[in-house]
Each structure stands twice: as C-alpha cells, then as structure tokens.
Amino acid sequence: MFKTRNNFLKVVKDGPTTRGARARVSMLGRSATPSLRQTPSMCVRLQAPIVLAHGLFGVGPVGVGRLRFASYFRGIPEFLRAGGNRVVVTRVPPIAGVKTRARRLGEQVEAAFPGEPVHIIGHSMGGLDARQLLADPAWSGRILSLTTIGTPHLGSALADCARLRVGRVYRLLRMMRIDHRGFLDVTRRAMRAINKAAARPHAIPCFSVAGDPTVKDVCWPLRGLYEALHEMEGPNDGLVSVESALAFGTPLPAWPVDHLRQMNWLAPMPGMAAGPTAFELYEAVVTNLARHGFAAEDDPEDRSAAPGTSPASRWKCPRFFAFGRRA
Numbered sequence: 001m002f003k004t005r006n007n008f009l010k011v012v013k014d015g016p017t018t019r020g021a022r023a024r025v026s027m028l029g030r031s032a033t034p035s036l037r038q039t040p041s042m043c044v045r046l047q048a049p050i051v052l053a054h055g056l057f058g059v060g061p062v063g064v065g066r067l068r069f070a071s072y073f074r075g076i077p078e079f080l081r082a083g084g085n086r087v088v089v090t091r092v093p094p095i096a097g098v099k100t101r102a103r104r105l106g107e108q109v110e111a112a113f114p115g116e117p118v119h120i121i122g123h124s125m126g127g128l129d130a131r132q133l134l135a136d137p138a139w140s141g142r143i144l145s146l147t148t149i150g151t152p153h154l155g156s157a158l159a160d161c162a163r164l165r166v167g168r169v170y171r172l173l174r175m176m177r178i179d180h181r182g183f184l185d186v187t188r189r190a191m192r193a194i195n196k197a198a199a200r201p202h203a204i205p206c207f208s209v210a211g212d213p214t215v216k217d218v219c220w221p222l223r224g225l226y227e228a229l230h231e232m233e234g235p236n237d238g239l240v241s242v243e244s245a246l247a248f249g250t251p252l253p254a255w256p257v258d259h260l261r262q263m264n265w266l267a268p269m270p271g272m273a274a275g276p277t278a279f280e281l282y283e284a285v286v287t288n289l290a291r292h293g294f295a296a297e298d299d300p301e302d303r304s305a306a307p308g309t310s311p312a313s314r315w316k317c318p319r320f321f322a323f324g325r326r327a
Contacts, residue, residue, distance in 0.1 A: 043083030043283050044290040047297065048144055049113045050080055052089045053105055055124025055150075056186070073123070074264035079279045080286065084296070088112040092129060098185045098194065101125070102132035106139065117144045119289060121282075123262060124240070125186060127151030127208075128194070131248065134206075135198040144294060145205045146249065147285050150262050152240045153195070153208070153247035155188035157232040158225060195247075205292055206249030209285070211237025211257050218258045219266045226258070237262070252288060255281050 054072040071077075077087045090108040092101040105126075109118055120143060122130040127148030134143050152159070184190055200206055212235050218226045222238030233241035239259040257278070260266050264278035276284075289295075 043080055043085070043279075044286045045084035045296040046119060046286060046289060046294050048294065049086040049088065049116060049118045050286070051105075051109055051112075051118050051120045051130075052077060052087065053120055053122040053126030053130050054090070054092070055122075055126045056183075057094050072263055074278070076264060076278065076282050079282065083286075085286070086113070095183060098125070098128050098132050101129040102136070105129045106133050106136070109133075109142075117142050119143075119145045119147070119294065121147045121149065121285060122151060123149045124151055124259065127153070127248075128185065131198060131200075132194075134201060134204065143204060145207070145289055145292070147207045147209065147252075147289070148245070148248060149209045149255075149285075150211050150237050150240050150245055150259050151208065151248070152186050152191065152244045154241075154244040155186055155191035156229070156240055156244060157188065158229055158239060159183065159186040160188055200248060205289075207252050207285075207288065208246050208249045209252045209281075210242040210245035210254045211240070211259055211262055212242050212254035213237065213256050213258050217256065219260055221266075222258050222260060252285070257281070 052073050071089070073089060077089050080087045088108070090105050090112075092104040092108075096104075109120075120130040120133075122128070127146070128151060130143075130146050130148070133139050134146055185194070213226075215223070215226060215230075218238050226236060226238040229236045229238070229241060233243065235242040237245070237257070237259040242254060255262065256276070261278060262281070
C-alpha cells in the first residue's frame with residue numbers, strides 16, 4: 001500500500017482544491033534557539049487551532065533553558081506553525097488510563113484556546129484520548145475534526161502479551177500508586193469495551209491513518225515487535241496493526257513508515273526505501289482537512305502540487321533535535 005514516495009504524494013495531493021496556502025516565512029516555533037533561520041512553508045493554514053495529542057510515554061520537550069534536544073512530535077509543531085497555524089502540543093500523564101488522559105487533554109486545550117473549536121491530531125494512544133473527549137457532551141461543538149495516526153482502535157496483541165509477561169511490573173506500579181491504566185486500556189479486550197461505550201459522533205469528520213512499512217523499512221528498535229505482530233495481526237507499524245489503526249473514522253492512505261517515524265524520530269538506515277518525509281505526511285493530514293472546508297478564508301490559492309515538489313519535501317528539521325537526520 002503506497003510504498004513509494006511518488007505514489008503516496010499522488011494520492012494525497014491529486015484532485016481539485018478550492019482553498020490552499022501561500023508561501024510564508026515564519027520562525028520555527030517559540031522554543032527554537034535564536035540562531036535558527038527563518039524557513040518558508042506552504043503547509044495549509046487552517047482557520048481553527050491544531051492540537052497534537054501524544055501517545056503512551058509521551059513527554060514534553062527535553063533540553064536546557066531555551067535549547068531543545070528532543071520532543072515527542074519532532075519538528076512537526078514548528079513545521080505547522082511556519083505555515084501560519086496555531087498549534088499546541090498537550091502533555092498528559094504518560095502511562096495513565098484513557099479517561100484520566102482525556103480529562104487532562106481537555107483541560108490543556110481549554111487553557112490554550114479558551115472556548116475555541118479545534119482540530120485534534122492524535123498519535124497512538126493520543127487518538128484514544130481524543131475519542132474519549134469527543135464522546136463528552138461538554139465538548140459538543142468544540143472539536144471540529146479528529147485525525148488519528150497509528151492509534152490502536154481495536155487494541156494491540158502486543159499489549160495483551162505484555163500484560164501476561166510483565167504482570168509483576170504492573171503490580172509493583174499499583175503498589176506504588178502509579179496510574180498505569182494506559183497499558184491495560186490498549187489491550188484488545190479493553191478496547192472492545194471502549195468501542196462499545198463510545199460511538200463516533202456522525203456529525204464530526206473523523207479520519208484514521210495507519211503505518212504500513214515493509215519489514216526492511218522498520219527501524220531497528222521495532223523490528224522484532226513488527227515481525228511478532230505480523231504473525232499475530234498481519235501488516236503493522238511495529239506496534240499497531242493496520243486493521244486496528246483504521247478501525248475508526250474514514251481511512252486515509254496508509255503511511256509507509258513505522259510507529260516511531262510517524263513522530264519523525266530516527267533516521268532511515270542504508271538500504272531503506274526513500275519514502276515521504278514526516279513533514280509531507282502531516283502536511284497531507286492538514287491538506288485533507290482543508291479539502292473538507294477548514295482552510296483559513298484568506299488561503300484561496302490552489303494547493304495541489306506535483307509529486308515530489310511539496311515544500312515539505314524540502315523542509316529541514318531544526319538542528320536542536322537529536323534523533324537523527326530528516327527522513
């Protein structure tokens with residue numbers, strides 16, 4: 001499925017577009033070092049703010065003072081902001097359960113954009129947090145769209161195995177009164193209950209993206225997990241199967257990248273196929289929202305582009321991120 005850069009870009013960029021974006025020059029986010037130069041971006045600007053929701057083990061920026069070495073969404077907020085978007089990256093308890101994380105997600109969205117409607121892009125468990133928030137009547141009308149990326153909507157067999165293999169660790173965390181419900185909420189049994197209780201609101205556009213790399217294009221930390229999950233659930237991104245990732249909302253074209261590279265982590269190893277960059281992938285997500293009528297009113301230009309000519313393909317990741325060069 002969409003294993004090459006050209007095929008992927010053709011799918012996400014072909015077709016008429018009534019609203020687009022024009023070139024802009026913007027600093028790469030407020031957390032950037034003063035030495036970073038201005039960089040142009042033609043990522044579509046949406047009318048409403050964008051919320052990036054992280055998955056399990058998600059942490060905030062790592063660094064000293066204004067210097068940032070790493071973050072969960074590596075360089076993605078800066079790329080979106082350079083296109084004129086307002087973006088917030090939320091921080092929720094890293095291993096807590098969906099209900100706790102969703103409550104914290106809502107608090108942070110309200111603090112960042114009081115009373116404003118927003119678009120949520122959730123990676124991995126962040127998509128489940130957003131779904132829980134979406135089902136809350138108090139948030140009716142506040143969430144304009146939800147796009148989930150690599151989210152285990154049906155759970156993951158790996159989470160089932162972990163519960164059996166490291167049950168002692170879970171008991172220790174419980175004794176220490178550390179909320180670790182997140183590990184249990186992504187099991188297949190737990191997700192069956194969650195799916196039964198929280199149906200998708202039909203009036204809100206919801207989209208899902210799966211990672212579907214070939215085995216040779218999976219980064220080394222996930223290679224063993226990818227092969228094990230492939231035997232149990234078929235095609236996957238190293239942590240979440242394609243079937244599970246696409247089980248909610250309208251499926252978008254699969255990304256030929258693994259779970260970590262969906263966050264723009266780690267550089268491709270020699271011999272890996274030249275696929276789209278993470279910036280092009282997130283650009284495709286925002287472009288999809290623009291095509292559904294969410295682009296800013298002052299973005300009238302045509303957004304379609306020939307394969308490989310997207311400004312995102314030339315975007316340079318800020319040097320203060322430490323997890324490898326741009327894909």
